[in-house]
Amino acid sequence: MPEPLLSLVGVGKRFNGAEVLHEVSFDVVSGEILALVGPSGCGKSTLLRIMAGLIPATSGQVLSEGRPLTGLNPATALVFQSFALLPWLKAAENVALSLEARGVPAVERLRKAERLLDVMGLAGHARAYPRELSGGMRQRVGIARALCQDPRVLLLDEPFSALDVLTAQTLRDQVLDLFHDPAVSTRTAVLVTHSVEEAVYMADRVVALRANPGRVAEVVPIDVPRPRRWNGPALVPFVDRLYALMT
């Protein structure tokens, strides 16, 4: 088995003395989509931010490609539920912004941004402001921005929950396609979701979390070939099992 890209070893987190996460351990393996699913209060978004190095764990350790994580994790890039685009920048500029801090020259930044917008089906919207875009399009820009950093692991924080049913379903499939797209280097993702159906549809493995404090109930492999059918008969037993684990 290859070395995991990310390892959480007994990770705990307290906010103002209250325990939010209790001894959470799991690995993220290269090439997989790992879903973190659980009820609100299980600390799944907090876990994602700990993996990104945005907040430190109170106890335990995060290993990024074998090395203990201190500070921001350059091997990851985060996609937010709320898109988090800067309204005064055009789509391509929003995407390119993440490269500015890395000292990439302006022309190259914009070229790469436009290539990733194209991957997301938005080449023609490169010069659109966020206000000119629908929710689904804004999230595509958010994903392009994350991919632009060539992360080893893409961290997706409820990326579909602000979208309507139809838009979300199209975008889920598009995200699954990304990891086979030769124009994209990223092959691994961690998806945080409160939808068991979504976790089972998207993921190779699902980490089922319990709440108060957040802890791992079980890691469930979803050994169902793709393409899968939303709520299809092959997936229903996994949905059933995960509900049982978390409630």
Added chain:
Amino acid sequence: MRSPLLPHAPLGRLFGLIEAMAETPGPDDLYRLAARLHLTLDELHPLVEAARLLGWARVERGDYDLTREGHRVAGADVKERKALFRERIRGLPLIATILGGLATGDSVPRETVLEGLHSHVPPVEAERQIDTAVNWGRFADLFDYDADDACFRPARQTGRR
């Protein structure tokens, strides 16, 4: 007669609808589809209108039926969808007007297109028509639009066609 106006269908939703239609290809009741997708009539209507206008679904007396091209769209990746969409919208009156203007000049002011619409539709609807045309044209890589000076411009050749 088909309306010369564009239905205000966000494209992500439109493709979602086509995928959902492909799961129960019909002919089937629209109300059943609406219930399954938790859509109100107001939400469903522009999507269905768009699917019909693009030749991807037949809709009659509350039933829908995907066309052959509709099935193709449902299974296509974003690149192929874009190409099929482009061919379908080129000839729509508003899109063709903008493309015609760009064939003879470097840019077409939004105002110019708006004036042309004002004789057909109320001002608010005219503005919405332009916004939808901007979105559709950009997705199809047919033209670009610059909100800073409110002008349509030719598409730049950045897309993987």
